[in-house]
Amino acid sequence: xxxxxxxxxxxxxxxxxxxxxxxxxxxxxxxxxxxxxxxxxxxxxxxxxxxxxxxxxxxxxxxxxxxxxxxxxxxxxxxxxxxxxxxxxxxxxxxxxxxxxxxxxxxxxxxxxxxxxxxxxxxxxxxxxxxxxxxxxxxxxxxxxxxxxxxxxxxxxxxxxxxxxxxxxxxxxxxxxxxxxxxxxxxxxxxxxxxxxxxxxxxxxxxxxxxxxxxxxxxxxxxxxxxxxxxxxxxxxxxxxxxxxxxxxxxxxxxxxxxxxxxxxxxxxxxxxxxxxxxxxxxxxxxxxxxxxxxxxxxxxxxxxxxxx
Amino acid sequence: xxxxxxxxxxxxxxxxxxxxxxxxxxxxxxxxxxxxxxxxxxxxxxxxxxxxxxxxxxxxxxxxxxxxxxxxxxxxxxxxxxxxxxx
Numbered sequence: 001x002x003x004x005x006x007x008x009x010x011x012x013x014x015x016x017x018x019x020x021x022x023x024x025x026x027x028x029x030x031x032x033x034x035x036x037x038x039x040x041x042x043x044x045x046x047x048x049x050x051x052x053x054x055x056x057x058x059x060x061x062x063x064x065x066x067x068x069x070x071x072x073x074x075x076x077x078x079x080x081x082x083x084x085x086x087x088x089x090x091x092x093x094x095x096x097x098x099x100x101x102x103x104x105x106x107x108x109x110x111x112x113x114x115x116x117x118x119x120x121x122x123x124x125x126x127x128x129x130x131x132x133x134x135x136x137x138x139x140x141x142x143x144x145x146x147x148x149x150x151x152x153x154x155x156x157x158x159x160x161x162x163x164x165x166x167x168x169x170x171x172x173x174x175x176x177x178x179x180x181x182x183x184x185x186x187x188x189x190x191x192x193x194x195x196x197x198x199x200x201x202x203x204x205x206x207x208x209x210x211x212x213x214x215x216x217x218x219x220x221x222x223x224x225x226x227x228x229x230x231x232x233x234x235x236x237x238x239x240x241x242x243x244x245x246x247x248x249x250x251x252x253x254x255x256x257x258x259x260x261x262x263x264x265x266x267x268x269x270x271x272x273x274x275x276x277x278x279x280x281x282x283x284x285x286x287x288x289x290x291x292x293x294x295x296x297x298x299x300x301x302x303x304x305x306x307x308x309x
Numbered sequence: 310x311x312x313x314x315x316x317x318x319x320x321x322x323x324x325x326x327x328x329x330x331x332x333x334x335x336x337x338x339x340x341x342x343x344x345x346x347x348x349x350x351x352x353x354x355x356x357x358x359x360x361x362x363x364x365x366x367x368x369x370x371x372x373x374x375x376x377x378x379x380x381x382x383x384x385x386x387x388x389x390x391x392x393x394x395x396x
Contacts, residue, residue: 037313042332054331070334070357077356111332113311 002274003174004227006235010168012292021157022296023306024149028134031141031301032118035126039116048087049073049110055085056108062101068108081105138301146309150297154290161289166225169232173224182223184275188259230278233285244280252276314389318381321373323348326385328355330393335360335386343378351379360386 045053051074059081060066071078073086084096084105094105116122120133131137190196197212204215237243244252253264256276267276298306312330323343329336338355340348355363368383369375 034313034315037329040311040313042311054334054336056332056334068359070331070336070359072331072336072357075336075356077353109332 002177002231004172004177004231006169006171006231008170009235009239010165010170010232012165012289014168015161015164015289015292017157017161017293017296021153022293022298024153024297024299026138026142026149026299026301028118028138028302031138035123035137036115036118039122039126041114041116042111043114045090045110045112048089049085050112051086052113054109054111054113055088056110057081057085058106058108060104060106062103135303138304142299142301142304142307146297146299147294149299150294150309153297154293157293158286158289161293162229162286163225165232165289166228169228171228171231173227178224178227181227182220185219185223185226191259191261226282229285230282233281233283233288234277236288237281237284242284244277248280252280255279310393312389312393314385316381316385316388318378318385320376321378321381323378323381326378326382328382328385330360330386330389333360333390334358335363338382340378340382348378351382355382360390364390 042054049055053073055071055073056068057071058066058068069078069081071081071085073082076082080096080098084094085107088094088107088110090107090110092107094107096103096105118134123134123137124132128137131140186196189199193199197216200215200219201210201212204210204218205212210218253267253273253276256262256267256272257264262270262272267273294309297309299309300306310330310332314326314328314330316326317324318326321343323340325341326339327341328338335355335358338352340352351367364383364386366383367379368387370377370379370383372378372380
């Protein structure tokens with residue numbers, strides 16, 4: 001039985017998540033990305049070539065060997081050629097020097113990209129089921145991709161939210177349990193990745209500005225927060241009547257067995273189930289924070305007012 | 310002709326391969342997942358290359374058995390060229 005415990009459960013509203021992180025405005029560039037990508041056309045460029053145009057050239061070096069290259073101007077993949085080709089016209093023959101070698105460039109074709117204008121008529125002409133207007137498409141996009149977008153944003157802000165959450169907690173921490181948890185986390189890295197000290201230096205001291213002791217101290221503070229999230233997750237699960245399913249029970253036993261090299265029978269017999277269950281409660285706690293975040297999320301787009309996930 | 314392709318391979322580390330075929334040449338190659346350095350390298354080397362030639366060179370490159378990200382890239386190119394011919 002753990003000596004550490006939560007004295008007072010934090011109020012998630014005190015996380016004070018900035019509105020810009022949950023009131024999400026989607027641009028048409030994002031929403032119509034696939035539509036625009038799938039409906040681009042090429043047309044002959046009658047004016048001088050500009051960035052974004054595609055130029056087909058035959059390049060002949062001093063050796064007489066000719067190679068054909070298709071270049072998108074402005075992409076900077078063939079920088080030397082692109083500089084020479086900017087402003088060119090189809091049929092032109094250019095001379096240029098690359099790496100000290102004189103080269104002849106025959107410009108075969110120059111084409112420009114025509115983007116499909118975003119209009120209701122053009123969207124309707126694509127005959128997508130239930131989509132007659134740009135607003136229809138934007139609404140469908142939010143329905144289909146809203147949850148995925150919310151997941152991406154939560155993943156990006158998760159670390160910050162959990163640090164804030166840990167700071168909000170009133171917890172009695174048993175120092176021996178905390179130190180033991182830290183040792184276990186180090187042992188886990190050792191068993192998975194090998195040299196734990198090197199891993200810590202890579203993670204926290206890659207700029208060469210920290211000693212191993214300082215890196216371990218940073219790791220300890222992270223583990224302290226994780227341990228607090230575990231305690232809170234466990235208290236919350238008990239409060240909500242959430243117990244591990246048989247599958248989850250089996251998973252935590254398998255994971256612990258893999259990391260620590262103990263059989264499942266040994267884990268149960270040695271009273272290590274509470275320790276083995278920690279990942280479950282940590283994930284449960286994180287899941288509750290995610291659920292809270294998603295309850296705040298709303299999406300808006302051009303012609304669409306903010307609507308909840 | 311401008312064709313955008315998003316291809317989901319199976320049995321390899323890469324989750325998705327996207328690229329454009331512009332008048333039969335390959336551009337804007339992007340691998341999602343997979344070996345970062347190698348896939349970036351393949352993407353850069355593929356830029357501006359003739360799609361058919363590229364598919365021919367990449368097909369059959371082994372990694373996990375007979376399967377590999379470049380092999381699937383070749384399959385994606387062939388599939389796209391087939392669709393272009395049918396359109």
